[in-house]
Amino acid sequence: MLLLKDLRLEWRQKYAVSGILLYVLSTVFVVYVAAGETTPEVWNSLFWIVSLFASVNAIVKSFVQENSARALYYYVLFNPIAVILSKIIYNFLLLFLLIVVAYGAFIFFIGNPILQFDLFFTALLLGSLGLSTALTFISAIASKANNSASLMAILAFPVIIPILLAVVQLSSYALQEVTMANTSSSIGNLIAIDLVLLAVSMPLFPYLWRD
Amino acid sequence: MIKNSYKLIGVLILIYSFVVGMIVPLTPGIVKISPQRANTGEKLTVQVKGYNTHFQQAASSLRAWLKLSEEYAIAGEVAEVQNDVDLVLRFQVPAFLPIADQVKETSLIMDNAIDGSSVLPSAIFISQDSVNITLGDELWRRTPIEHLSERTFTTFPFRNILQETIRNTYFHVSLWFAMMFLFIAAVWNAVAYLRKSNPFYDIRSVAFTQVGLFFGLLGVATGAIWAKYTWGAYWSWDVKQNTTAIALLIYFAYFVLRNSFNDSERKARISAVYSIFAFVALIVLIYIIPRMADSLHPGNGGNPAFGGEDLDNTMRMVFYPSIIGWTLFGVWMASLITRSEKLNEQLLELE
Secondary structure (H helix, E strand, O other), X not given: OHHXXXXXXXXXXXXXXXXXXXXXXXXXXXXXXXXXXXXXHHHHHHHHHHHHHHHHHHHOHHHHOOXXXXXXXXXXXXXXXHHHHHHHHHHHHHHHHHHHHHHHHHHHHOOOOOOOHHHHHHHHHHHHHHHHHHHHHHHHHHHOOOOHHHHHHHHHHHHHHHHHHHHHHHHHHOXXXXXXXXXXXXXXXXXXXXXXXXXXXXXXXXXXXXX | OOOOHHXXXXXXXXXXXXXXXXXXXXXXXXXXXXXXXXEOOOEEEEEEEEEOOOOOOOHHHOEEEEEOOOOOEEEEEEEEEOOOOEEEEEEEOOOOOOOOOOEXXXXXXXXXXXXXXXXXXXXXXXXXXXXXXXXXXXXXXXXOOOOOOOOOOOXXXXXXXXXXXXXXXXXXXXXXXXXXXXXXXHHHHHHHHHHHOOHHHHHHHHHHHHHHHHHHHHHHHHHHHHHHHHOOOOOOOOHHXXXXXXXXXXXXXXXXXXXXXXXXXXXXXHHHHHHHHHHHHHHHHHHHHHHHOOOOOOOOOOOOOOOOOOOOHHHHHHXXXXXXXXXHHHHHHHHHHHHHHHHHHHHHHHO
């Protein structure tokens, strides 16, 4: 139900999502103007940099947008676990959409060096799950502080770098024609990171929530 | 008295590990030799540079071999002992190798009554033009390596790339272990704060984090000095160096977060939550990510793990105590910070 609420809220503020999508498209355009035709490795790193900044921009408002009256309303009505879970799922869907759009824009403007599509898709899925969990949680922390937006960046970047390193490596395997020997262990690591982040943010969130 | 004895124990252990860690000499070893190539049948004169050796004192018992494999070796003779660390050896390289390869590497083994035996792996490459395995077999079996002497004093292992910097183990590695223990203590206190809401736990958690971060910075600094010596640069963008830098950033962010609250109850609660979250990210960074990439550190990317020959029993006698010493010292520092913070709060209340 909360998930539906978030979706409906987003639908009402269509300009926000379309703003972020436009942001993705224009960054990809700038990337092409600046870098031109690139090698697959550069393509990979540029792709994840664009996705990273788009995700931070998209998620920063997820708790900040809730005004205090509405927060109190939720606090009375819902279990905090349900709140964080619905936020994470909603942000996961949003990020996945964003990253897929970014991928589409990259194909359209720059080209598609991905040779193993299923592997790349796995990387996108696991990467957006990890990013959405970490960023949602950090935005919950930052929303409690005075200067949320800049604090969000400071707190989030060190925490998402492990996810980003893992996901960049996994998608670099997708650039190869042959399956690399340690692909499955790399996927395993990424799943482990995602699960650990989920497992930590669930029990900790009630303490953030209580105000 | 008993409550505070850990401070005394910590300081005594640290003094012990400083003194022993600095005084015990390295095992005598061979630093370099020249030339490093030879042909079969050649009369070879080799200049040897030793380290911590006692060539002059032990001149009468000096022996040397070129070792090709377990069963094949040739003995050499000492031509001239120049001083304790320089000498000249002479070898009569046999006319054939006992194998069919064109080039084969041999190790130099030296032995004397004081220093015991020392080895320089891949010392001399011997090439042959024609092959005669049977004759080579006979020639290389004449002078087997036997009756090696025992070293007469206690030492730390000699490693050609590390040399004296092997003593940094007691600082770089131990500080790093102590930092981990302090961060665990910080997380423990953060959890305790969330459960009991007693401000005392918050103060303690912050104190442990501060000391842990300080130890982490010292660990990076000692590591950078070590890296300059062994890898050639203070910072080589090694995966573990990078993850460490990020881990330290996480803890800097922790202090930025604390400074952005006015309400102290809220500050304590939210920073405790972040501290637990950050610790989990730290574990991922330090124990999962480095496994996915090659590292210059021991135990990664085909490098031998630290341990085995590098960490012998003499070093363990200093290394393990130094971890305990640094940890106890860090706990003492944290307890001082905790006490001064508590006094500060009382002072504020009085005003």
